[in-house]
Amino acid sequence: xxxxxKIKKAKKGNKKAFQDLIEGEKNKLYRxxxxxxxNEHDALDIVQETIVKAFASIKNLKEDSYFSTWITxxxxxxxxxxIQKNKKVIHLNECNxxxxxxxxxxxxxxxxxxxxxxxxxxxxVIILRYYKDFTIKQIAETLNCPExxxxxxxxxxxxxxxxDLRRECL
Amino acid sequence: xxxxxxxxxxxEIDKIDVPEEKLNIAIQNALECSIKSSFKKKLIYxxxxxxxxxxxxxxxxxxxxxxxxxxxxxxxxxxxFESKPITEIIHEELLDKGYSIQGIGMVVKRKTISVTxxxxxxxxxxxxxxxxxxxxxxxxxxxxxxxxxxxxxYIYEPVQISEEQKKEEELMNQIFNELKKQNYNVLTVGxxxxxxxxxxxxxxxxxxxxxIKLIISDILENRxxxxxxxxxxxxxxxxxxxxxxxxxxTSIVGNGLLSKKEFKVTGIAYSVFPEPELxxxxxxxxxxxxxxxxxxxxxxxxxxxxxxxxxxxLIKNDSYIINVLSKDxxxxx
Numbered sequence: 001x002x003x004x005x006k007i008k009k010a011k012k013g014n015k016k017a018f019q020d021l022i023e024g025e026k027n028k029l030y031r032x033x034x035x036x037x038x039n040e041h042d043a044l045d046i047v048q049e050t051i052v053k054a055f056a057s058i059k060n061l062k063e064d065s066y067f068s069t070w071i072t073x074x075x076x077x078x079x080x081x082x083i084q085k086n087k088k089v090i091h092l093n094e095c096n097x098x099x100x101x102x103x104x105x106x107x108x109x110x111x112x113x114x115x116x117x118x119x120x121x122x123x124x125v126i127i128l129r130y131y132k133d134f135t136i137k138q139i140a141e142t143l144n145c146p147e148x149x150x151x152x153x154x155x156x157x158x159x160x161x162x163x164d165l166r167r168e169c170l
Numbered sequence: 171x172x173x174x175x176x177x178x179x180x181x182e183i184d185k186i187d188v189p190e191e192k193l194n195i196a197i198q199n200a201l202e203c204s205i206k207s208s209f210k211k212k213l214i215y216x217x218x219x220x221x222x223x224x225x226x227x228x229x230x231x232x233x234x235x236x237x238x239x240x241x242x243x244x245x246x247x248x249x250x251f252e253s254k255p256i257t258e259i260i261h262e263e264l265l266d267k268g269y270s271i272q273g274i275g276m277v278v279k280r281k282t283i284s285v286t287x288x289x290x291x292x293x294x295x296x297x298x299x300x301x302x303x304x305x306x307x308x309x310x311x312x313x314x315x316x317x318x319x320x321x322x323x324y325i326y327e328p329v330q331i332s333e334e335q336k337k338e339e340e341l342m343n344q345i346f347n348e349l350k351k352q353n354y355n356v357l358t359v360g361x362x363x364x365x366x367x368x369x370x371x372x373x374x375x376x377x378x379x380x381x382i383k384l385i386i387s388d389i390l391e392n393r394x395x396x397x398x399x400x401x402x403x404x405x406x407x408x409x410x411x412x413x414x415x416x417x418x419x420t421s422i423v424g425n426g427l428l429s430k431k432e433f434k435v436t437g438i439a440y441s442v443f444p445e446p447e448l449x450x451x452x453x454x455x456x457x458x459x460x461x462x463x464x465x466x467x468x469x470x471x472x473x474x475x476x477x478x479x480x481x482x483x484l485i486k487n488d489s490y491i492i493n494v495l496s497k498d499x500x501x502x503x
Contacts, residue, residue: 015201018201019197019201022197026188026193026194026197027184027188027193030186030188030189030193031183031184031186031188032183034186035183035186040189040192044189044192044193044196045196047193047196047197047200048196048197048199048200049200050200051196051197051200051201052200055200055201110182111178111179111182111183112182112183112185112186115183126179127183129176130175130176130179130180131176131179131180131183133176
């Protein structure tokens, strides 16, 4: 599944190989970024910055089979940085009425919007655990916090999500 | 209900629309900026800023048949010296025709002129093709045959300044003004993140570093920002001047060489340390029988320009090296 040969080449600075690797990840990267910033423009910026960072540091990638995990980490950290710097984009506890209406219209957005509403650190643990299948350990490493904390966050995030979704179902 | 199986989450998140074309452009841009990371840092800046730099410094040429004969007597690249940048010409022409244009950019690596349209989706769709055609004509009439045209839509998003940013700006201004008032020679004051630190650039002729630090730390303390570290950079102005001169030279030469397909030039970079060096990257294969010949032709073009009267002020007395690189990055001149 993972092309070790390509990773090897990319590590030596081969742009084409790196680009091929990105090709398989790009949509997921974009979608994750989108969840954080809720708009196309910033999401694209985050993906772009992630790739610049990734290409500059791919030679440090240790386990070749973890390309996807590794670049996801870079993206998450880039997105979190971005939010830090542009605090305007997070509205943690705001329950915007127009947003709720929209939820009813675009049914499929339910879960995504509920995740967006979670804020930090809950949305990150949900994305990593359920969208990217990270282990608890990997999440802990990514966010630089103890595994116990990750479990607590995850637990609480699920509880919040369930509550939100149930309300919207009514 | 099990909402939280990872299949469900994946399915839902994967429904987020991906703007594929824009995503690809973003990736391309990222790789273009990265690609020179093996060179010195300066070059990365140049490559990322190339579009901007080029439109700032250089002119393109107006080549009419009559001009062409005259042009053959002056160094080819000198044509790119005086007149307006091509991006500016396009901008003016489009505004003149009444289009709502946000900006014109030149993406060197992809050899693309990018036109950004401001307005509704509908307006964009209506004028996209006309604008594209117009720009293509303009390029053609001015002898550019190496550039593609791309028309994209600009979506306005107001940038809000946070309280923190405002505070930082005040702080930087205060420091700058205070130092100026006390007659210290400061070039710039900046705040950098992670770890948060204050950096001040001074010319290397300014020797009162400790005094400057003291003044700054007083101000920081007064504002309750005493955790911020202070770093003073002593800048060699002569080196900086040389750097900026060679940046200009590079963009002139770059614009000239990139405009024509026949030159097979894909990029150009410079470094000034230990001595000025221009690297001209081409798609010429080093195994081609006439590779050397083509490379020497390029070198001669550049040499002619660098020795010309127009370039005198930019070169000053610097000696320099010109490298023509093949597709596989071998020096072929």
